[in-house]
Amino acid sequence: MSSELSISGFSADVESHIARFLFERAQPLLLEFDKSWQLVNLQGDTARFGFDLDDARTAAGQLQDLFLGMPLDETIDLPFVQMPNGRSAHVHLLVIDRGYQVLLLDAQGEHDRQQSQQQSGNEAVLIGHQKTKAINQLRQIRSELESQRARLQEANALKNALIATLSHDFRTPLTSIFGYLHLLEEEPDNSAGTRHALRALRRNSNYLFTLAENLLEYARADTRSSLLxxxxxxxxxxxxxxxxxxxxxxxxxxxxxxxxxxxxxxxxxxxxxxxxxxxxxxxxxxxxxxxxxxxxxxxxxxxxxxxxxxxxxxxxxxxxxxxxxxxxxxxxxxxxxxxxxxxxxxxxxxxxxxxxxxxxxxxxxxxxxxxxxxxxxLAKLVPEADADAVEAAPSRIERMHTVLIVDDGPDITHLLEVLLSGMGYRVRIVGDATSAVESALADPPDVLLVDVELPGLSGNTAVFRLRAKGYRGHIVTLSATPTEEARKVALNAGANQYITKPIDIEQLARTMQRAVASS
Amino acid sequence: MTPQARKICMLGDFGVGKTSLVARFVRNTFSDAYLTTVGVKVDSKEVALANGQAQKLVVWDIAGRSALDALNMSYLRGASGLLLVADGTRESTLRTAIDLLMQSRSLLPDAQAVLLVNKLDLVERWEVAPSTLVELRHTLPVLETSARAGDGVEQAFAELAGRLQA
CATH class of the missing domain: 3.30.565.10 (Histidine kinase-like ATPase, C-terminal domain)
Incomplete structure (x- = not known):
């Protein structure tokens, strides 16, 4: 074994071993060209890198292309260059006096390892990008659906508001129709023809009312709010x-x-x-x-x-x-x-x-x-007090009780006046909330019958103001809105009872009976 | 007569289709399989210029990177032109292409550059807005390409070849 040391610091034997090992792995191919890139010599296996020696000119051209545009006065190293047969090689240009030497070292093994690592890394990034994109799209779809739902809810709320308005507008004239029908039917000297006509009117009004109620019933979004x-x-x-x-x-x-x-x-x-x-x-x-x-x-x-x-x-x-x-x-x-x-x-x-x-x-x-x-x-569902009211048999009114009617519709007020007068009440009428408060405080009636829908301040506001001023009389709120919410609002404002239009004459009679009994 | 040869480099982020564009341009082939490039692949093809002359393009298909390192810089030496490639379905690759152009300027201040926005066949999934391309066209030539369908590929290489001649 030689003890002579080389520039690497290892012994010549070790250096020789390393050189042999690397040589076997690199399988070098050395091609020597003159200044005009004519192949003059070669060492190594040309086939390993896909060069065809029978076409030396092409091979020389392929290698020369690698250094196109580069200054050829110094060593050039190009790692991982794909050779004509697809193998990867490290390419080195060495400048010599008589021309150039191109040294090719096989890098396929290293290339494959790097490619494998980069491939999985790159694919992960690409999949991640697609995933992020899909998630963003889903988020956008969700956001669109949410805004669509908000729009639909808004539209639905508008529809409900419209239906509520229609309901009111529909019930109010029907109150007049049914009320006046009742008055006409009570006329003692109606002819047979008139009675027949009145029956037809009542039957068809009922039918019309039922059909219209179908539509209103269908349109009511919250069925739970419907008041039995x-x-x-x-x-x-x-x-x-x-x-x-x-x-x-x-x-x-x-x-x-x-x-x-x-x-x-x-x-x-x-x-x-x-x-x-x-x-x-x-x-x-x-x-x-x-x-x-x-x-x-x-x-x-x-x-x-x-x-x-x-x-x-x-x-x-x-x-x-x-x-x-x-x-x-x-x-x-x-x-x-x-x-x-x-x-x-x-x-x-x-x-x-x-x-x-x-x-x-x-x-x-x-x-x-x-x-x-x-x-x-529905007996079990009716509150005790209401049940009493429902079951209370109308009895004769012993003294003239007063009713203050608060309503702005002349047809309704006239009808109520006729009906209540017929029942033995003394009737006063005002058309707005402020007058109602003044009139009720100045001369408290036995019963205050107040419509919710008034011009300006609502009937509920009038009731609330009266209660706030210590008014203790019986208040019946009348409304065209047959919902539990509307009932609660009215009772919370201070009403004792809540009845809805169209007015059922018998129900009105019982309500008034109960009112005067408690006043 | 041997045509004049010019070295051009494909630059862009990984997965934008640089290798596929070269395959379409040089061999008129396409593969859906994605295989990342390690190092560089060098191909060449002659193109006919508008003046009737032929020009040999030596195309360096350089491994995709979001930034130029020393290795990439060594590949760029001697290049006359750059084909910057972005993927229309990934807007970030457009920024990368522009970044790479900026970085290459230190080594190749005079190189001609053309921007290719690839994957035109997937245009319904593009993130790159048309208005962005309009803006970019004020500073460099931009061509939409599809290596899969071949749209714009020949034109892109011819565009760069023409600019190298000028």
């Missing part, structure tokens, strides 16, 4: 009304039509008459509409504190696959082409639910349908 209005119901009168309404329609189609009433319980049912009427009108009008032969039969059974209703027809029937759909608004079943908005059964379902009842549908295509509804009496 229980009254002692005269089922016989209801049956008579329904017969009057539908018998002519059935007769026109040569259908039989009957309504059977069985009152097993002696007590009159306490139910929401308007909603019950809506349910029956919708079911019966559907039955008549979709029945071409045979007939329609209705059964009402008041038993065990519940009203059981059955509406049966011999119409076209409803196929199994449509039985759920018929209760969805605007989804009239395919075979049941006909007029109407397709709202009826959806309204029926909603109203039955509001009245805490159950609804069943049995049907056979071509044979007919049968709707069965059970509505529990």
């Amino acid at each position: 209005a229980p009254v002692r119901l005269d089922l016989s009168a209801l049956v008579a009304d329904l017969l009057g309404l539908f018998k002519p329609m059935a007769a026109e189609k040569a259908l039989t039509f009957s309504i059977a009433l069985d009152k097993a319980d002696s007590e009159e049912p306490l139910l929401d008459e308007l909603r019950l009427r809506q349910v029956l009108v919708n079911l019966i009008s559907n039955a008549v509409r979709y029945t071409q032969k045979g007939g329609v039969g209705v059964q009402l059974l008041w038993k065990d504190g519940a009203l059981k209703i059955e509406v049966r027809d011999t119409g076209i029937g409803i196929a199994e696959e449509f039985r759920e759909k018929v209760f969805i608004a605007f989804n009239r079943v395919g075979q049941a082409a006909g007029s109407g908005a397709g709202l009826g059964l959806s309204i029926v379902k909603r109203l039955v639910r509001q009245m805490h009842g159950t609804l069943e549908l049995h049907s056979k295509v071509g044979e007919g349908s049968c709707f069965r509804i059970v509505l529990p009496g």
Whole structure:
């Protein structure tokens, strides 16, 4: 072993070993060119790097291209250059007196290792970018959906506001119609023709009112806010009304039509008459509409504190696959082409639910349908005091009680004046909240009957001001808004009772009776 | 007669399609598989200039980087022109291309440069706004390309070749 040291500091033997090792790994190819890039000599395996020695000129050109534009007066190192056969090599240009030497060292192994590392790193970045982009897109979609939802909620709120306005605008004139109808019907010397005309007016007003209520009921966004209005119901009168309404329609189609009433319980049912009427009108009008032969039969059974209703027809029937759909608004079943908005059964379902009842549908295509509804009496739902009021039998008024009516509508005030005067009350009328406060404080009436919707300050404000000034008289608030919220607002303002338009004459009488009793 | 040869370098972030553009230009091929370039691949192709003369372009396809290091600088030596490549679907690569141009100026103050915004076939996923390209065109030639479809590729190389001749 030689002990001679070289410039590396290692022994010649070690240097020799390293050189052999690196030489084997690098598989060097040395090509020597003259000054004009003519190949003059070579050492090593040309095929390893894809050079064709039979075409030395091309090979020389390929290598010469690597140094294009570079000053050829010094060593040039170009790492990881792809050779003609795709292998990677470190390329070194060595300047010699007679020309250039190009040394190629195999770098494929190192190239592959670097490529593998960079590939996974780059792919991770690219995937990360796509992921970020997708997340951003999802965020944008969510944001758009949220703003769309906000717009829809706004539109819905506007719709509800519109419906509320319509509801009010609709109920107020109906109050006049029903009220004056009542007055006209009370005339003792009406001729038979007049009575007939008045019955037709009342029947059709009722029908119009029910149909319009369907639309309003459908449009009410928050069904929970709907206020149940229980009254002692005269089922016989209801049956008579329904017969009057539908018998002519059935007769026109040569259908039989009957309504059977069985009152097993002696007590009159306490139910929401308007909603019950809506349910029956919708079911019966559907039955008549979709029945071409045979007939329609209705059964009402008041038993065990519940009203059981059955509406049966011999119409076209409803196929199994449509039985759920018929209760969805605007989804009239395919075979049941006909007029109407397709709202009826959806309204029926909603109203039955509001009245805490159950609804069943049995049907056979071509044979007919049968709707069965059970509505529990509402006695349990009525507060004690209200129940007393509902049940209180009207009694004769012993002294002249005064009522201060606060309403700006001349038709309504006149109607109320006539009705209340007829009941024995002395009536005063003012048209706005400020006058109401002044008048009530100056000469307190037995009952203050105040409309919520007044010009300027609202009726609720008037009530609140009166209570704030220590007014202790009985106050009944009258409103065209039949919602729980509106009722709460009125009672919170200080009203003792809240009744809604259109005014039910009997209900008004009971309310006034209760009011004077407590005043 | 041997045509005059000029060295041009492809510069841009990784994954923008530099290798694919060269493959389309030199061999008229395309592969969807992404294989990162390590070091450099050198190809050449003759192009016909507007004046009827031919020019040989020696194209250096340099590994994608977001910044120029010493290695990249060594590859740039002797280049007459730069093809800066960005990916239209990744706006950040446009900034990288501009950064690389700035950095290369210290070594190649007179090199001609053309900007290629690649992946035109994915234009519906582009992040680069048309207005940005309008602005960029005030400072350097910009061509939209698709290595996949071949759109704009020949034109881009010809544009640079023409500028090298001028």
